Amino acid sequence: MAKRVQDTKPARKKEALQWIKENIAEQKKRYAAIVKEQDELAPQREKWVQEFLQIIQTRGFNVSGDMKRIIKPSEIAKKPKGKHQVVF
Amino acid sequence: MARPHIEPYVELDHPFKKFDLTGFKGSHYKVLSLDNDTGACTLKVRFDGGFRRKPGLSYSDAEIFVLNGQIKVGKQVWTEGHYAFIPAGMAVGAIEVPQGAEVLLMFNDSEPSFVESDQHHRLALTDAFSSVNSYEDRPWGPGNLVSPSVASGCMIKVLHYDVITEALSFLYCMTPQFAQDNISYHDSAEESYHIWGTSWMMQFGELPTGGYFWRPPYINHGSFRCKYGTIAFGRTDSVLFNYFHFNPWTNPDENKLRAAANLYRKRPMLYNWVNSDGHNHPHGPPDFENPDYHNDTQVRLLHDRPVGGHVGKKRRK
Numbered sequence: 001m002a003k004r005v006q007d008t009k010p011a012r013k014k015e016a017l018q019w020i021k022e023n024i025a026e027q028k029k030r031y032a033a034i035v036k037e038q039d040e041l042a043p044q045r046e047k048w049v050q051e052f053l054q055i056i057q058t059r060g061f062n063v064s065g066d067m068k069r070i071i072k073p074s075e076i077a078k079k080p081k082g083k084h085q086v087v088f
Numbered sequence: 089m090a091r092p093h094i095e096p097y098v099e100l101d102h103p104f105k106k107f108d109l110t111g112f113k114g115s116h117y118k119v120l121s122l123d124n125d126t127g128a129c130t131l132k133v134r135f136d137g138g139f140r141r142k143p144g145l146s147y148s149d150a151e152i153f154v155l156n157g158q159i160k161v162g163k164q165v166w167t168e169g170h171y172a173f174i175p176a177g178m179a180v181g182a183i184e185v186p187q188g189a190e191v192l193l194m195f196n197d198s199e200p201s202f203v204e205s206d207q208h209h210r211l212a213l214t215d216a217f218s219s220v221n222s223y224e225d226r227p228w229g230p231g232n233l234v235s236p237s238v239a240s241g242c243m244i245k246v247l248h249y250d251v252i253t254e255a256l257s258f259l260y261c262m263t264p265q266f267a268q269d270n271i272s273y274h275d276s277a278e279e280s281y282h283i284w285g286t287s288w289m290m291q292f293g294e295l296p297t298g299g300y301f302w303r304p305p306y307i308n309h310g311s312f313r314c315k316y317g318t319i320a321f322g323r324t325d326s327v328l329f330n331y332f333h334f335n336p337w338t339n340p341d342e343n344k345l346r347a348a349a350n351l352y353r354k355r356p357m358l359y360n361w362v363n364s365d366g367h368n369h370p371h372g373p374p375d376f377e378n379p380d381y382h383n384d385t386q387v388r389l390l391h392d393r394p395v396g397g398h399v400g401k402k403r404r405k
Contacts, residue, residue, distance in 0.1 A: 002383065006148065006385070019108075020122070027121070034096070041293055044293070053334075060269065062239050064332070065238070065240065077336075080337050
């Protein structure tokens with residue numbers, strides 16, 4: 001296999017290790033804040049979902065580009081039990 | 089890439105921090121997303137007036153997009169809208185920022201690194217370098233670059249295309265009153281930063297100016313709305329394929345299965361061959377045209393091999 005520049009990278013110095021550690025910790029906090037914020041949005045999201053399901057049964061669903069298809073009520077999936085998770 | 093799902097994140101609400109790594113001292117940064125394993129990251133960086141740096145190189149492929157201000161890089165002057173892809177090991181000229189600038193700065197393989205040098209690394213793939221003002225030197229194209237495609241009103245300027253992985257870096261815009269009534273997901277991770285404007289997605293709500301996301305593969309997003317128009321910088325880490333559907337409640341595992349079914353229908357012989365005993369090569373099948381693709385960062389990550397100073401370990405399940 002051809003060797004690449006990336007393979008010649010020296011071991012991380014202390015300052016880089018510290019930078020990564022510090023920023024991973026902060027990113028974990030940011031992620032937790034996003035999850036909380038998105039969980040709080042759940043009641044509003046439920047309304048948006050209902051509007052979306054209505055729109056695709058009336059104005060249509062974008063199959064590709066501007067090509068649309070009206071979705072039949074029988075094609076609408078049944079809402080599963082449990083939390084509607086959007087951040088993974 | 090092991091970056092968590094960061095969506096939505098509005099960086100304007102958060103302060104800059106002093107950037108104390110070699111090569112960046114005197115500037116300030118915010119992390120938009122960071123790969124916990126490799127240190128690869130997307131940053132917003134502020135260079136205050138008077139910032140200077142000597143010529144040098146990084147051990148990572150890097151991309152930069154100038155949000156505002158002017159940066160002198162060697163003999164070039166990069167202004168608002170300038171985009172550059174700088175391959176690992178390529179020495180770029182001295183940097184001077186006379187009056188301040190803000191950029192998006194992306195390191196694709198490892199954490200930010202800088203070595204002072206006016207010579208390229210002997211292994212640098214300098215032909216991959218590109219430097220263009222995206223606002224002035226690239227035309228808008230329709231979003232039907234891929235099919236199934238986005239609705240008209242979403243346009244794109246391709247800034248960088250990786251011929252091996254088909255990863256894209258691009259500028260995109262949504263016209264006022266843009267609407268697209270479907271739910272989408274991709275095989276690739278997708279990243280976006282709103283330079284200006286607010287758009288809306290059914291899952292996450294509004295993403296305003298300064299809004300950012302890093303979204304891992306197979307995560308639902310959409311339907312889509314944009315009331316007054318948006319211009320944004322985006323990237324994928326591999327080929328962009330739009331899987332559209334209208335079930336609001338599917339999860340990434342279900343989406344992945346649907347993607348596999350799509351592959352099975354379109355390339356049944358290939359699917360069967362890859363899936364059969366003896367052909368499921370642990371590090372990917374050989375490719376006579378690209379024999380070294382096993383060394384690509386993403387492939388290395390898939391197989392827990394060292395990347396960017398990370399020693400390699402079993403990835404979290």
